[in-house]
Amino acid sequence: MPLALGLIVAAVGAATIGVDYARAVATRQFLATAADAAALAAVSRLPDHDAVRKTAIAYVQKNLSDARFGTALVPGDVEIGDWDAINGIFVPIDEGDPSAVGSAVRVTTRMAKTNGNSLSTLFAGAFGIDTMDLSVTAVAGRGGPPCVVALDSTTAGAMHLGGSAEVQALGCGVQVNSTASAAMEVTGSASLEASEICVGGTAAVKAGNSVQPNPKDFCPAQVDPMSGLTPPEVGACDPGKGGTYEDSHETLDPGVYCGGLSIEGQSDITLTPGTYIIKDGPFRLSGASSIQGKNVTIFLTGADALISFKGGSTINLTAPVVGDFTGILFYQDPAYGGTHDWRGKSTTDLRGVIYFPEGKLISNSKTAITPEGSCTVLIAKTLSFSTNGGATIDIRKSNCRSALPGPYNRGIVLLQ
Numbered sequence: 001m002p003l004a005l006g007l008i009v010a011a012v013g014a015a016t017i018g019v020d021y022a023r024a025v026a027t028r029q030f031l032a033t034a035a036d037a038a039a040l041a042a043v044s045r046l047p048d049h050d051a052v053r054k055t056a057i058a059y060v061q062k063n064l065s066d067a068r069f070g071t072a073l074v075p076g077d078v079e080i081g082d083w084d085a086i087n088g089i090f091v092p093i094d095e096g097d098p099s100a101v102g103s104a105v106r107v108t109t110r111m112a113k114t115n116g117n118s119l120s121t122l123f124a125g126a127f128g129i130d131t132m133d134l135s136v137t138a139v140a141g142r143g144g145p146p147c148v149v150a151l152d153s154t155t156a157g158a159m160h161l162g163g164s165a166e167v168q169a170l171g172c173g174v175q176v177n178s179t180a181s182a183a184m185e186v187t188g189s190a191s192l193e194a195s196e197i198c199v200g201g202t203a204a205v206k207a208g209n210s211v212q213p214n215p216k217d218f219c220p221a222q223v224d225p226m227s228g229l230t231p232p233e234v235g236a237c238d239p240g241k242g243g244t245y246e247d248s249h250e251t252l253d254p255g256v257y258c259g260g261l262s263i264e265g266q267s268d269i270t271l272t273p274g275t276y277i278i279k280d281g282p283f284r285l286s287g288a289s290s291i292q293g294k295n296v297t298i299f300l301t302g303a304d305a306l307i308s309f310k311g312g313s314t315i316n317l318t319a320p321v322v323g324d325f326t327g328i329l330f331y332q333d334p335a336y337g338g339t340h341d342w343r344g345k346s347t348t349d350l351r352g353v354i355y356f357p358e359g360k361l362i363s364n365s366k367t368a369i370t371p372e373g374s375c376t377v378l379i380a381k382t383l384s385f386s387t388n389g390g391a392t393i394d395i396r397k398s399n400c401r402s403a404l405p406g407p408y409n410r411g412i413v414l415l416q
Helices: 002-043 049-063
Strands: 078-084 089-092 104-111 134-142 148-150 159-161 166-176 184-186 191-199 203-205 210-212 243-246 249-252 255-258 261-264 268-271 274-279 283-285 290-293 296-301 307-309 314-318 328-332 338-344 347-365 376-387 390-394 412-414
Touching (some): 002 049, 002 104, 002 134, 049 104, 078 134, 078 191, 089 104, 296 314, 376 390
Parallel strands (some): 148 166, 148 376, 159 184, 166 191, 166 390, 184 203, 249 268, 255 274, 261 283, 268 290, 274 296, 283 307, 290 314, 296 328, 307 338, 314 347, 338 347, 347 376
Antiparallel strands (some): 078 104, 134 412
């Protein structure tokens, strides 16, 4: 009889504790749903850290009533940082550093003593368990495709950095699709930094070179992020458009520029907004010439429609923010290839997508092809940077993402 009574008491105790356990599981799910929603909403407010916290708290309060859950989210449990894709961890930034922007948000919702809202038990108190502490963490951040992509699937050195070249890609990754041995090469004193570096084959990095994080070999190939882009219709040549401008000061309008467009000497050319079709000839700048334009797309078509920037030329061009070619700055017709060449002391300030799906991009320049922290995407069949060439890209800010094409501006995802 005593044994039977003990078994009954144990069974009743297990059943009552089971009720409290089931309540804890259900409550934890509520916390998880609220944390996910808060993190996704909050990360869209970067880089405004105050707005990030206010948004996260508002979403939790909307999903978890104070009457039932108490204060489930406090400001200190909304953290701003970056996502380390290689190690799968969230890394908080130093918010006291004005240059630290952050690309991810971690939200921790709680019913715990620290928040004064521990979950009270119904039956477990008989066993000395009066409350339970519960917490759930969610991380959301900028996802989306890599922003530096070498599409060639077989070539060794499909992405090459040599000399003192520097490539920096903040808030996005570098992808080399080639499955060759040494598909990516980093030589000389070149450096590379990105949120993630993936190589279809293997990476050959000279000892002592700064490459962060370590490249991941044998990555699966990435689909071309811009493969769905539709080329513009190419009509007849526009009379008077195209040819060479030497020591000229002109304002040009969109249209079909047959035979290419060459700007030489000390010319100063302004492009009005729209799409410029460069057909059957190069888009060339040399000497001390300069060109500038906002809300422009340069479409290159024909075997000789290639970029050539030389001498001490200055190029300052920004892609459209609305329309069919939102975010597209340079776009080469995928029916053609060839080499696009930056060299000399040309200074370039290019913002938008530079897309040469069958072309080779070579930067053998004494300057980078983008300004520091530029809102830029580089996609080409192969990429090569040497001398002091390279690019510095930062697409973490929401105003940058919104100015880029769909695959990039939809890049907010749950990371954990």
